[in-house]
Amino acid sequence: MTENALGAVKSAADVLRAAGVTNAKREATLLLAHAIGEDSGFLHREPERHLTVQQKETFDRLVERRSKREPLSHLTGHREFWSLDFLVTADVLDPRADSETLIESALARCEDTFKPRRILDLGTGSGCLLLSLLSELPKATGIGIDKSDAALAVARKNAVRLGLDAQAEFFFGNWARGRDEKFDLVVSNPPYIPSGEIEGLQPEVRDYEPHAALTGGTDGLDCYRQILFDVHKVLRPGGLLIFEVGAGQASDVGRMMQQAGFSQLKYHRDLASIERCVSGFLAD
Ligand SMILES: C[S@@+](CC[C@H](N)C(=O)[O-])C[C@H]1O[C@@H](n2cnc3c(N)ncnc32)[C@H](O)[C@@H]1O
Numbered sequence: 001m002t003e004n005a006l007g008a009v010k011s012a013a014d015v016l017r018a019a020g021v022t023n024a025k026r027e028a029t030l031l032l033a034h035a036i037g038e039d040s041g042f043l044h045r046e047p048e049r050h051l052t053v054q055q056k057e058t059f060d061r062l063v064e065r066r067s068k069r070e071p072l073s074h075l076t077g078h079r080e081f082w083s084l085d086f087l088v089t090a091d092v093l094d095p096r097a098d099s100e101t102l103i104e105s106a107l108a109r110c111e112d113t114f115k116p117r118r119i120l121d122l123g124t125g126s127g128c129l130l131l132s133l134l135s136e137l138p139k140a141t142g143i144g145i146d147k148s149d150a151a152l153a154v155a156r157k158n159a160v161r162l163g164l165d166a167q168a169e170f171f172f173g174n175w176a177r178g179r180d181e182k183f184d185l186v187v188s189n190p191p192y193i194p195s196g197e198i199e200g201l202q203p204e205v206r207d208y209e210p211h212a213a214l215t216g217g218t219d220g221l222d223c224y225r226q227i228l229f230d231v232h233k234v235l236r237p238g239g240l241l242i243f244e245v246g247a248g249q250a251s252d253v254g255r256m257m258q259q260a261g262f263s264q265l266k267y268h269r270d271l272a273s274i275e276r277c278v279s280g281f282l283a284d
Contacts, residue, residue: 006043099129106187191213
């Protein structure tokens with residue numbers, strides 16, 4: 001007889017903790033739930049349940065991979081973002097809770113007279129930003145652009161799974177280059193980590209996430225410069241631009257936006273009180 005679910009989770013949590021994984025018990029619980037095809041509440045309901053040999057082997061393999069710091073989302077294939085369930089693979093950035101700040105910021109700025117009907121998401125990855133916005137704005141439609149075909153395939157699957165494929169399309173592209181349509185709202189969470197800081201990132205990010213989703217050049221701001229160079233070609237006068245930024249980058253990006261013709265700038269803080277997004281309207 002193999003050990004019961006609670007025992008298996010406790011041993012796995014010890015292994016994960018020793019490997020430097022924070023929230024080790026919670027992660028072990030999620031991995032076991034995934035291994036046996038249950039929801040995460042099952043451990044609470046059935047702590048004494050005995051695992052089959054096959055279930056235990058599957059769980060052990062997952063724990064071993066996680067102890068090598070492979071991200072949890074790559075092992076389960078899922079990540080919750082804005083209370084929606086997104087498919088995640090090694091080809092896309094694992095959607096971050098911090099990025100929900102961009103959704104909150106956009107919705108906050110859409111409350112009064114500004115009602116976007118067409119949304120453009122530059123560097124869409126899993127599609128989490130565009131699809132979350134469209135789930136909140138059912139009359140809107142939008143386009144997600146990425147320079148990774150593999151990421152676009154994931155985003156398209158997410159659109160279908162979330163029932164948002166009639167509202168969203170995804171295209172290969174280099175930011176907004178070559179697009180001639182004008183949008184009401186442009187959002188972007190571009191790669192913003194200074195290249196010299198990649199080596200010092202936690203292993204989950206450094207070793208498993210696509211580097212094209214991370215690196216923003218020497219000072220981390222290259223992609224903002226590239227996007228701002230011609231964003232006015234795809235944003236209507238009076239339209240709104242919202243960037244996610246790295247910690248400490250908000251004032252630089254805000255200044256760059258002002259120089260590119262944006263006004264009524266707002267700085268939006270995440271749950272850790274870090275300025276995480278900058279938004280502004282393009283002058284008429
Ligand atoms: C930080 S990730 C953001 C992904 C997703 N929007 C999110 O918030 O989780 C940046 C994305 O930009 C894409 N990207 C990088 N350079 C690009 C470019 N020149 N044109 C279009 N997309 C680009 C990357 O492939 C990656 O998917």
